[in-house]
Amino acid sequence: MTTADTEIRASSAALLEGTRAKQRRSLGQTIRWLILFGGGILMIMPIAYMISTSLKWPFEVYNVGLIPEEPHLENYQYVLEDGRFYGWFVNSLIIATITTISNLFFDSLVGYTLCKFTFRGRYIVFIAILSTLMIPTEMLVIPWYLMSQSFGWLDSYWGIMFPGLMTAFGVFLMKQFFETVPDDFIEAARIDGLNEFQIFWSVALPMVKPALAALAIFVFLGNWTAFLWPLIVTTDTSLYTLPVGLSSFGDEADVQWELIMTGAAISTIPTLVVFLIFQRFIIRGVVMAGLKG
Amino acid sequence: MSHLALRNLVKVYDKTEVLHSINLDVADGEFVVLVGPSGCGKSTTLRMIAGLEEVTGGEIEIAGRVVNNLEPKDRDIAMVFQNYAIYPHMTVRKNISFGLRSSKMTKAQKDARIDEVAGILGMTDLLARKPAQLSGGQRQRVAIGRAMVRDPAVFLFDEPLSNLDAQLRQQMRLEIKKLHRRVQNTIIFVTHDQVEAMTMADRIVIMKDGHIQQVGTPAEVYHTPANSFVAQFIGAPSMNLLQGVYADGAVTLFNGVTVPMPGRAARAGLPVHLGVRPEDIRPAANGAALLSGTVSVAEPLGPETLIYVDVNGKEIIASGPGKQPPKAGDAIGLGANPADMHLFDAATGEVIA
Missing domain, CATH: 2.40.50.140 (Nucleic acid-binding proteins)
Structure with missing residues (x-):
């Protein structure tokens, strides 16, 4: 056997070993892909069914097939021509928008205060705010209702909005993000002559834009899809929000699923818009830098 | 008359005295470096001068008036931080102009002042950029520019070169020294690096455990140290x-x-x-x-x-x-x-x- 033969055999063995390693890697990769694919299907299916049902006639709503037998857009026409839908849409838009703006402002103001100011009882206040996260909404609706009643807020925007104008989660989120803003910035601004509110507004807040974007998405989606509290606090159908209004497409005898799904499909558009707008800030925030490089 | 004076300055944190009756007189236009190991009280002293820390005892006098109870903005000081602290969401021009917010200058005067400072620091081309687009040295210049634009009575530098690499640090050292010669403002510069202190200072203040160990020119503290701590702290390798x-x-x-x-x-x-x-x-x-x-x-x-x-x-x-x-x-x-x-x-x- 020549030296060349030995070298060739050695390199063949190495190649074979390399191929096996590659196969092992590709098997692992395939499993990972399958898991992700399965997860993707699970996430997409409800949306696909929503759109599919919105294109079906009432007689085929209970047909589990994804493709409608006779796809049509009359459900969309019906829902959009139903005057109530616009009212509910506008209600939801106003409530979700005001609540989001309020949360962005107040949650960050409280989070900033708890993070950057030292005062007696700061820790207790923070724990008290956090502890409210442990109380389920179902327990809170009765006191909320009684408060709304005593303030005269039943059947009003205020009544729907007031429990969500500020959230403990938002305060916690913003406080954690403000921890990442070095005190040097705050002190530099103080030396530059800004008052404490100006420091919060012009220096600290722009530096936590990614957190604001995340909070805006959470709060907007949460309020856009809120069902239980708006259902309890409103009896006037003109004040219904979209989820409450959509659920009224039907009665005890018959639920018009095709119309509910059509309304739901239309109502996802604003949430997509909000997500697309704020996602940009989240990504941009990651590349922001103002400290040592 | 001294431009900046510290009289029996004391700082107490949680019943622990960290600064023990410091006395120091700084002349107008003087470049004074506070140097010492970590925990010696040099940064605390600087922050008290800036108004970022409350004074427990004693007096701070800037340009003839006691400033103990004045807000930082009213003390006629400007500070350059270790982390630069230039606002990441603002352009260089906006960052520099930020120091002029409370000034009574017209917009045209402010713009002219910003351009003048940018010219001195050689960063006219960078005015439209954001901090993320600048190198470490350029960010440092912006921080200095923001301090310079107000033409304060006293410049305070808190270890501004410690985040730069060795070559850039040497270059910035030289630039700050040239800048001082040009603007002639009083500078208080804090560092733990004795080489920086020796090369930049008109006078060095060596501190340890909240006490001033010696005040003198670089030659004095090197050749006639007041005690063995100063003797060993100044000079590399140590005595x-x-x-x-x-x-x-x-x-x-x-x-x-x-x-x-x-x-x-x-x-x-x-x-x-x-x-x-x-x-x-x-x-x-x-x-x-x-x-x-x-x-x-x-x-x-x-x-x-x-x-x-x-x-x-x-x-x-x-x-x-x-x-x-x-x-x-x-x-x-x-x-x-x-x-x-x-x-x-x-x-x-x-x-x-």
């Missing part, structure tokens, strides 16, 4: 301290060798430290050698070689020739001129003159 006992105008060293130190006011039998800088102790022939030992490490630096010598288990740093230096393991004798030596009380560390 060698040799244990001995003083008696009758001479010091008997730990190895039995007697070094004449005439005219020193010390009692006989006082334990002392004999201080000698590495550049003042050199290889010597056996007859003239003060100490003898074995070379443990030789560090060639080009023009000279640092020689680490093991003398009876104690490491002494000496200076040798750049060419043909001794090698590790060589037996070596070291000699020094008594006139270049310093004598310190071993118990208090105070210099014995």
Whole structure:
């Protein structure tokens, strides 16, 4: 056997070993892909069914097939021509928008205060705010209702909005993000002559834009899809929000699923818009830098 | 009259006094560097001058008025932070102009002032950029520009060069010094790097454990240190301290060798430290050698070689020739001129003159 033969055999063995390693890697990769694919299907299916049902006639709503037998857009026409839908849409838009703006402002103001100011009882206040996260909404609706009643807020925007104008989660989120803003910035601004509110507004807040974007998405989606509290606090159908209004497409005898799904499909558009707008800030925030490089 | 004065300045944190009655007078246009190891109180002093820390006791006077109870913005100071603290969401121009927010200048005057500062710092081309698009040195310039634009009575620098690499640090050191010569403002500069202190300062304030150890020009603190801490802190490598006992105008060293130190006011039998800088102790022939030992490490630096010598288990740093230096393991004798030596009380560390 020549030296060349030995070298060739050695390199063949190495190649074979390399191929096996590659196969092992590709098997692992395939499993990972399958898991992700399965997860993707699970996430997409409800949306696909929503759109599919919105294109079906009432007689085929209970047909589990994804493709409608006779796809049509009359459900969309019906829902959009139903005057109530616009009212509910506008209600939801106003409530979700005001609540989001309020949360962005107040949650960050409280989070900033708890993070950057030292005062007696700061820790207790923070724990008290956090502890409210442990109380389920179902327990809170009765006191909320009684408060709304005593303030005269039943059947009003205020009544729907007031429990969500500020959230403990938002305060916690913003406080954690403000921890990442070095005190040097705050002190530099103080030396530059800004008052404490100006420091919060012009220096600290722009530096936590990614957190604001995340909070805006959470709060907007949460309020856009809120069902239980708006259902309890409103009896006037003109004040219904979209989820409450959509659920009224039907009665005890018959639920018009095709119309509910059509309304739901239309109502996802604003949430997509909000997500697309704020996602940009989240990504941009990651590349922001103002400290040592 | 001093431009900045600290009178019996005291700082207490949670019942612990961290700054013990500091007194300092800084002349108008002077460049003073506060230097010392971590926890010595230099940054606390600076932050108290800036108004970022409350004064527990004593007075701070800037340009003739006591500023203890004034807000930072009203003290006529500007500060450059260690992390630069330039606002990441603003352009360089906006960052610099931020210092002029409370100024009564017109917009045109403000723009002219910003352009002037940018011109001095060589960053006219960078005004439209955001901090993320700048290098470390450029960000440092922006931070200095933001401080300069207000033309304050006192500039405060809090370890501004510590995040830069060695080459850039040297360059910025030079630039800040040139800038000071040009603008002639009073500067208080905090650093833990004694090289920065030596190269930049008109006067150095050396601090330790909340006390000022010595105030003097770089030459004074280097050549006539007030105590063994200053002697060892200033200068790299540190001054060698040799244990001995003083008696009758001479010091008997730990190895039995007697070094004449005439005219020193010390009692006989006082334990002392004999201080000698590495550049003042050199290889010597056996007859003239003060100490003898074995070379443990030789560090060639080009023009000279640092020689680490093991003398009876104690490491002494000496200076040798750049060419043909001794090698590790060589037996070596070291000699020094008594006139270049310093004598310190071993118990208090105070210099014995």
